[in-house]
Amino acid sequence: METDLRTDQLILAARELIELGSDAWAGPHTDAFIEQVGRQHGAGALYQKATAKAIAQRDLEVSSSEQAAAGVYRNFIWTHFVCKLLMTASPAMSVQYALTRFDIRELETALGAVGSSILSCFHYTGYPLMALRLAVSPMAPLISKARVDFLEKSPERISDHVVYLSDRSAPVRITRALKQGTSVWVLLDVVLPEVREIRTEFLGRDMNVGAGIETIARLSGRPCLPLFWEVTNARTTLRTGAPISQADPSDDTLIQEFVKTQAAFIAAHPTQWLEWYSVLDEAPSVRAQVKQANEELWTRLSQALRHRSQI
Amino acid sequence: MNIPTTKPVPLTYDVVVDRIRTGALRAKGVRLAPEDITESTAFWPDGDLNETCLYFDSLDFLELVVFLEQEYGWVVPETAIDIQDCRTVGGLATVVIDHVPQES
Numbered sequence: 001m002e003t004d005l006r007t008d009q010l011i012l013a014a015r016e017l018i019e020l021g022s023d024a025w026a027g028p029h030t031d032a033f034i035e036q037v038g039r040q041h042g043a044g045a046l047y048q049k050a051t052a053k054a055i056a057q058r059d060l061e062v063s064s065s066e067q068a069a070a071g072v073y074r075n076f077i078w079t080h081f082v083c084k085l086l087m088t089a090s091p092a093m094s095v096q097y098a099l100t101r102f103d104i105r106e107l108e109t110a111l112g113a114v115g116s117s118i119l120s121c122f123h124y125t126g127y128p129l130m131a132l133r134l135a136v137s138p139m140a141p142l143i144s145k146a147r148v149d150f151l152e153k154s155p156e157r158i159s160d161h162v163v164y165l166s167d168r169s170a171p172v173r174i175t176r177a178l179k180q181g182t183s184v185w186v187l188l189d190v191v192l193p194e195v196r197e198i199r200t201e202f203l204g205r206d207m208n209v210g211a212g213i214e215t216i217a218r219l220s221g222r223p224c225l226p227l228f229w230e231v232t233n234a235r236t237t238l239r240t241g242a243p244i245s246q247a248d249p250s251d252d253t254l255i256q257e258f259v260k261t262q263a264a265f266i267a268a269h270p271t272q273w274l275e276w277y278s279v280l281d282e283a284p285s286v287r288a289q290v291k292q293a294n295e296e297l298w299t300r301l302s303q304a305l306r307h308r309s310q311i
Numbered sequence: 312m313n314i315p316t317t318k319p320v321p322l323t324y325d326v327v328v329d330r331i332r333t334g335a336l337r338a339k340g341v342r343l344a345p346e347d348i349t350e351s352t353a354f355w356p357d358g359d360l361n362e363t364c365l366y367f368d369s370l371d372f373l374e375l376v377v378f379l380e381q382e383y384g385w386v387v388p389e390t391a392i393d394i395q396d397c398r399t400v401g402g403l404a405t406v407v408i409d410h411v412p413q414e415s
Binding site: 167168169170171172173175176194195196211212215216219 | 387
């Protein structure tokens with residue numbers, strides 16, 4: 001059922017945000033929009049409660065797990081709704097924003113020294129924008145799990161580099177690309193159903209992550225390059241950890257070494273990681289409810305895009 | 312001195328099935344005996360409980376594809392790796408024959 005476009009305050013707010021153009025990414029209007037979206041997200045309370053529980057289970061130096069969870073939630077809303085809205089409404093403006101605000105020189109230098117690599121990270125604030133920044137860079141890695149719906153509608157050079165991990169051919173494509181000199185961007189903290197997992201140690205507790213990159217690293221002979229960044233109102237710098245190679249084919253420590261790098265970053269910047277609840281036993285149920293609420297909210301917001309001329 | 316000449320080995324369906332069987336047996340956790348892996352053996356199930364199945368995931372399948380590539384030079388295009396077309400040993404054999412030049 002469609003909402004009345006003239007009276008739905010959320011749609012009107014979305015339109016106002018879009019009309020701000022390049023000023024829409026941050027500022028008082030953006031903060032107000034985030035508050036508004038956050039209040040109307042059907043699983044917002046669940047997300048924050050689960051996030052606070054996951055943070056409390058870890059030995060972190062935060063004054064309050066609830067307060068940290070509120071910060072995570074804000075970043076979650078910015079990433080999933082502000083970024084998604086602006087990337088969909090104004091692709092060219094989004095590319096321009098990513099180009100000017102995301103500094104990827106450290107990665108360019110690292111890849112120049114190491115060669116094609118598995119660029120791996122967790123879901124951090126603004127990850128679709130970071131993926132977009134890499135997609136339009138000369139390194140142009142294969143991109144998985146980062147607003148592929150937006151990327152595949154992009155110019156051919158980008159859309160050709162989108163890979164769906166749910167495809168049976170995805171690991172083959174990724175392995176061949178790495179061997180042929182193309183890097184691959186993979187997020188490891190959200191494991192798709194029926195995908196092989198591996199148990200790792202993460203901030204003193206267990207955490208399951210996808211096991212695929214270990215096999216891909218071994219078969220391609222290419223290392224894993226850990227990535228991290230903190231989105232701030234100033235310029236965001238993409239940081240690169242030391243490359244992790246699988247020296248011995250029987251060695252199965254690559255993923256644990258990678259998780260250690262992410263854990264160290266998250267311990268220092270807990271509000272940047274959007275998937276805290278994935279460490280909980282009830283993660284599948286939480287994820288399903290969050291996903292459904294995301295879709296319901298996006299259905300409303302997307303009306304602002306479909307009927308822009310009517311408002 | 313007589314130099315032995317190598318006769319061209321035709322890339323027959325049976326040869327391909329046999330080599331796929333060799334590659335499949337290398338996967339971890341395969342509980343089937345070689346003779347139980349036939350052209351109708353499935354890599355992944357589709358709900359038929361009576362079907363003989365290897366229960367491969369995408370990483371097992373990757374290992375098999377890389378094995379075929381490295382051992383025999385058979386490069387199967389990614390676009391040909393379809394979840395239905397490649398679901399059985401025989402299906403993959405057909406895809407190989409359709410996309411790989413006859414070896415000599």
